[in-house]
Amino acid sequence: MQSSGVKGIFAMLVAVALFAFMDAMMKHLVGHYPPMQVACLRGLASLPFVVVPILARGRVSRLVPVRWPLHLLRGALGVLMLWGFVYSVRELSLADSYAIFLCAPLLVTALSVPLLGEQVDARRWVAIAVGLGGVLLMLRPSAGSWLTLGGLAALMSAACYSLSAISVRVLTRTDTTESMVFWVMALLGAGAGMLAVPDWVGVEAAHWPWIAGIGLVGAVAQHYITEAFRHAPASVVVPFEYTALLWGMALDFTFWRVLPGALTLLGGGVVVAAGMYLIARERRS
Numbered sequence: 001m002q003s004s005g006v007k008g009i010f011a012m013l014v015a016v017a018l019f020a021f022m023d024a025m026m027k028h029l030v031g032h033y034p035p036m037q038v039a040c041l042r043g044l045a046s047l048p049f050v051v052v053p054i055l056a057r058g059r060v061s062r063l064v065p066v067r068w069p070l071h072l073l074r075g076a077l078g079v080l081m082l083w084g085f086v087y088s089v090r091e092l093s094l095a096d097s098y099a100i101f102l103c104a105p106l107l108v109t110a111l112s113v114p115l116l117g118e119q120v121d122a123r124r125w126v127a128i129a130v131g132l133g134g135v136l137l138m139l140r141p142s143a144g145s146w147l148t149l150g151g152l153a154a155l156m157s158a159a160c161y162s163l164s165a166i167s168v169r170v171l172t173r174t175d176t177t178e179s180m181v182f183w184v185m186a187l188l189g190a191g192a193g194m195l196a197v198p199d200w201v202g203v204e205a206a207h208w209p210w211i212a213g214i215g216l217v218g219a220v221a222q223h224y225i226t227e228a229f230r231h232a233p234a235s236v237v238v239p240f241e242y243t244a245l246l247w248g249m250a251l252d253f254t255f256w257r258v259l260p261g262a263l264t265l266l267g268g269g270v271v272v273a274a275g276m277y278l279i280a281r282e283r284r285s
Contacts, residue, residue, distance in 0.1 A: 008232025011224045012240040018221035020247035023085075023094060024255065025214050029207060030090040036196040039082040041203075043189030045215025046222075050182055062178040070167050074180075075187025077164040079195070082188060084157030091150025094248035095260040099138055099268035100154035102242060105275045106131040107162035115166050124281055127274045134270025137263055181222060239279055242272045 112118040
């Protein structure tokens with residue numbers, strides 16, 4: 001494999017690990033604050049780490065958005081996505097939330113047909129159906145718990161992420177990476193903040209280092225995931241996103257002494273297998 005591909009894979013592995021630690025810190029905070037407030041703090045905490053490098057390089061002009069409506073849509077989707085995920089990790093383990101959320105690549109493929117006019121053959125539709133069947137397995141419909149709010153929140157978060165990914169494909173035609181990262185963080189912080197005001201809880205002094213850590217780790221992770229896609233094709237690096245499930249299990253056991261159940265492992269395996277098949281088909285195409 002060429003050195004650029006190795007760099008891309010390494011960057012993706014680092015990004016996934018950092019995002020997992022960031023999610024663990026948010027899981028800690030959501031035990032003290034409402035999910036929407038945690039979503040707001042996550043967005044605002046990352047802004048300084050995004051803005052300072054841009055200012056240092058004198059690239060302020062690259063923050064100017066071109067397609068305002070799509071930026072606003074991404075901001076709204078970001079609020080719903082992060083709120084849903086934060087709520088999910090409050091109700092479920094990290095591994096359970098990740099296992100459900102990792103159906104997002106399947107949803108991106110399915111949504112690209114009506115929204116982007118892309119072609120998806122019959123085999124890919126079968127893979128999407130099988131993968132979503134794995135999600136249903138994890139939601140445990142047979143036990144009557146598929147309406148659990150934590151599971152549905154993770155699924156809603158994955159759907160919002162998928163729609164946001166579709167919008168990014170369109171935005172990259174006209175807008176800079178800097179503007180997309182800055183505005184999604186700014187709109188996330190502002191939007192979630194307005195919704196969090198009625199139930200806002202004063203932040204304890206002991207938690208400010210956690211918030212700063214979320215901002216720093218999230219910003220560094222965003223840098224590495226950008227580098228991953230810069231150095232290697234998506235079909236090469238995307239499969240390594242599934243290592244999030246391993247990090248989720250490791251962090252769950254380390255900090256909360258929780259391990260995923262058999263259904264979660266089985267359903268997560270089905271989702272990962274379906275996603276890997278789609279990636280392999282895309283690479284061959």
